[in-house]
Amino acid sequence: MKKVFKRPEILKDVPFHYCPGCTHGVAHRLVAEVIEELGIRDIAIGVAPVGCSVFVMDYFEIDMFQGSHGRAPAVATGIKRVLPDRVVFTYQGDGDLAAIGTGEFVHAATRGEKITVIFINNAIYGMTGGQMAPTTIMGQVTKTTPFGRDRETNGYPIRVCEMLVPLEGAAYLARVAVHTPKAIIQAKKFIKRAFEVQLAGLGFSLVEVLSACPTNWGLSPLEAVKWLEENMVPYYPLGEYKSPAGGAIND
Amino acid sequence: MKGNEAIGEGAVRAGCRYFFGYPITPQSELTHYLAKRLPEVGGLYLQAESEVASINMVYGAAGAGARVMTSSSGPGISLMQEGLSYLAGAELPCVVVNLMRGGPGLGNIAPSQADYFQATKGGGHGDYHLIVLAPNSVQELLDFTGKAFELADYYRNPVMVMADGIMAQMMEPVELKDEAQVEIPAKPWAATGMIDHPGSKRIINSCYVIPEEMEAVNIRLKEKYTQITLNEQASEGYLLEDAEIVLVAFGTVSRICRAVVEKARQLGIPAGLFRPITLWPFPAEELKRTTGKAKCFLSVEMNMGQMVEDVQLTINGRAPVYHYGRLGGMVPVARDVLQEVQKLYSGGVVK
Numbered sequence: 001m002k003k004v005f006k007r008p009e010i011l012k013d014v015p016f017h018y019c020p021g022c023t024h025g026v027a028h029r030l031v032a033e034v035i036e037e038l039g040i041r042d043i044a045i046g047v048a049p050v051g052c053s054v055f056v057m058d059y060f061e062i063d064m065f066q067g068s069h070g071r072a073p074a075v076a077t078g079i080k081r082v083l084p085d086r087v088v089f090t091y092q093g094d095g096d097l098a099a100i101g102t103g104e105f106v107h108a109a110t111r112g113e114k115i116t117v118i119f120i121n122n123a124i125y126g127m128t129g130g131q132m133a134p135t136t137i138m139g140q141v142t143k144t145t146p147f148g149r150d151r152e153t154n155g156y157p158i159r160v161c162e163m164l165v166p167l168e169g170a171a172y173l174a175r176v177a178v179h180t181p182k183a184i185i186q187a188k189k190f191i192k193r194a195f196e197v198q199l200a201g202l203g204f205s206l207v208e209v210l211s212a213c214p215t216n217w218g219l220s221p222l223e224a225v226k227w228l229e230e231n232m233v234p235y236y237p238l239g240e241y242k243s244p245a246g247g248a249i250n251d
Numbered sequence: 252m253k254g255n256e257a258i259g260e261g262a263v264r265a266g267c268r269y270f271f272g273y274p275i276t277p278q279s280e281l282t283h284y285l286a287k288r289l290p291e292v293g294g295l296y297l298q299a300e301s302e303v304a305s306i307n308m309v310y311g312a313a314g315a316g317a318r319v320m321t322s323s324s325g326p327g328i329s330l331m332q333e334g335l336s337y338l339a340g341a342e343l344p345c346v347v348v349n350l351m352r353g354g355p356g357l358g359n360i361a362p363s364q365a366d367y368f369q370a371t372k373g374g375g376h377g378d379y380h381l382i383v384l385a386p387n388s389v390q391e392l393l394d395f396t397g398k399a400f401e402l403a404d405y406y407r408n409p410v411m412v413m414a415d416g417i418m419a420q421m422m423e424p425v426e427l428k429d430e431a432q433v434e435i436p437a438k439p440w441a442a443t444g445m446i447d448h449p450g451s452k453r454i455i456n457s458c459y460v461i462p463e464e465m466e467a468v469n470i471r472l473k474e475k476y477t478q479i480t481l482n483e484q485a486s487e488g489y490l491l492e493d494a495e496i497v498l499v500a501f502g503t504v505s506r507i508c509r510a511v512v513e514k515a516r517q518l519g520i521p522a523g524l525f526r527p528i529t530l531w532p533f534p535a536e537e538l539k540r541t542t543g544k545a546k547c548f549l550s551v552e553m554n555m556g557q558m559v560e561d562v563q564l565t566i567n568g569r570a571p572v573y574h575y576g577r578l579g580g581m582v583p584v585a586r587d588v589l590q591e592v593q594k595l596y597s598g599g600v601v602k
Contacts, residue, residue: 042446047311057454063442065314066456068337071307074299078311078319079442081295082269086444104307107300 008032010041012059021214021221024053024120026178027187031091031118032060034192038199044087045079047072049096052126056091070101073108076115087198089116095125098134098158105160105206112169112203116194119160119206122213123232130216134158137235142216161208161241171203173241177210177233179225190240202244210236252425254418255280257389258348259288261396262320266433267346268294269319271308273301275327276360277416278350282322302327306334306347313343314455316441318400322348324416325366326357328374335409336375339472340457342440344403346396347381348412350419353580361580362415364502367557370411371531378469380476382410382483383530385501389423404436406479413530415553417503417582479532486534487526488541490516494523496596497545499538499562501527504551504583511551511588520596530558535565547595548572551588553581 007013010032018024035044041062048057050069057064067075072090080088097105097119105117124142125131131144135157139148149157164170172194176187187209194205210232214224252260259281262270270285286296299305305321312319323331328349338345351366353359370383382402386395392414399410442453459465489509491497496515500508505526515522525542527534542548547570550559556574563572575591577583 042449043444045315045442045444054458057456057458061452063444063452064454064456065311065442066341066454066458067310068307068333071303071310071334074304074307075311075314077297077304078269078271078308078313079315080311081297081308082312082315082317082319083443103300104304107304 008036010035010061012061016059017055018052019215021212021224023178023211026184027118027120027209027211028056028059030188030191033188034195038195040087043085047075047090049092051093051096053091053093053120070096071104072101073104073113073115073117077108077113080113080115087195089118091118092120093126094121094123094133094135098160109164109167109170109204112171114198114201114203116198117206118191119208120211121208121236122211124213124216126213126216137231157235159236164206165242169204170242172197172205172243175208175210175236175238175241177228177238179212179228193243197244252389252422253280254389254392254421256284257393257425258396258412259284261393262346263288263292264430265318265397265400266435267318267320267400268292269312269317270296270321271299271305272321273299273305273323273327275324277352277419278322278324278348281348302330306331309345310334310338310343313338313345314341314442316438316443318435320346322350324350324352325354328366328369332375335381336377336379337457338409339379339381340377341455342407343455344407345409346399346403346412347409351413351415359580360416362417362503362553362582363580364415364504364553366413367530367554370413379472380531382406382408382479384410384412385528385530386412386414386418387502387505389421390425392418393425402483406475415503483529484532484534484536485528486537487528489524491523491525491541493521493544494542495521495544495546496592497523497525497542497548498551499525499548499558500551501530501558504553507583507585508551508588510585511592514585514589515592520592522592533561538565546570549591549595550574551583552576554578
């Protein structure tokens, strides 16, 4: 029988530790498939964040670094400057990237650092048990916003792609989601473009991935993808925000 | 050559080709020097957005197998502590230069030795040690920077070269040896992409969620620190053979104290000087060995009394240990230290 679908070899054949319905697994697979399809496994080096996805360092069968909280783009900068012909990417959550790591990703983009950032936005801190993230949307209930995020106390959620657009060093910016088959197909396409931008030496690339966290959202996996569609997508519109070819939003 | 420039030249001659840093006084000229010098040898000087970013760039570059360095002064070194803990945990070699200034807080830009505890007792979180070298001349700034890279690679450990603002700004003649081809040891652990080591991935990591695994790493690190303590203690003695009163001082202060010892001898006081060259490991063995006749110790520092604790631990109650310090960027004056020595001597402490 012909095998039409298999696990990417880059992904270690072990059960992931992620909760049921968590979409980190989908995002891992997409990145792994892209690396495999581009034939860059031997020259790929990843940087894992602090948070649920720190174990990406174990799951990816390529050379990996584990960086401190929020600093993955600085670590990636060090690697890429020493080994400019390698493909270097970070995989970071929203607490890691958009809160504690705000300085590092903005300046990596400013420098036009030739790295790719995979930014998982699930609007919550997962590993630490469901606290408000910088991307928690208005009104969203978390452990530290028990009455819902309100602007007086917590201000507003960060739109990372939009804020990077004016930076000249940022060559490719896109926001995708992994909550429907259609969205997943588009997500893979844009993740691939981000890596291609790096391979072409065009500058900094980032793909924001809207992701589900059923455990900390207090929803079933199915309810979670519905919640993502109804609450996150309107605030975080999907599409390409910047691309060297002048790609349009909602491609 | 200026102290700051000597550190830069020492690094280049040791094969360092990457520097990531952030501006802070009094180490500015070091970055100016390397910003020019590194591109000449095909290297990279990159100004980061903060010391937090610099030390993490160092982490990336070190993990990718490069000889890499950063430098700063007190406030910036404080910001690097988390990164230093990660570097120690992931066993990455690198060199960090601290040209100390007055503190705490923003303090000032005057010379100080107040970061002794931070450098030698941890600084960052978790059980770890940096190797800490304390030069006392511009020549040593150059030589020790080179030595620091060798130690870092040999032990896979971050090494700190620690001096004060005077050393950074001071100019002295320097003997430059012929530039030799530097042999950088192989790094069969570096994560450079699987193209370099097909079939086996490498991870640069300090995260071990299973306590049994973390403890095994801690034990391995402890064994390494024991080896370093056995092999790398370095110090210098001056007129210690018959010294009854022993001054203990490092860096700039050790030069002042040498003059004090000479003056004291002229006055008939049998004084000597013990100068730690490695602050960690503290040269305890040599201090014990060479000061057998000493009846009293005086640790002279530009701080409230930090190294004096290591002297006390080493002497372990055998003789009284005193401290004399100037603070806040003030430098001890030889006359005042001599007075302190005379006071101790005539006060009967020594007799």
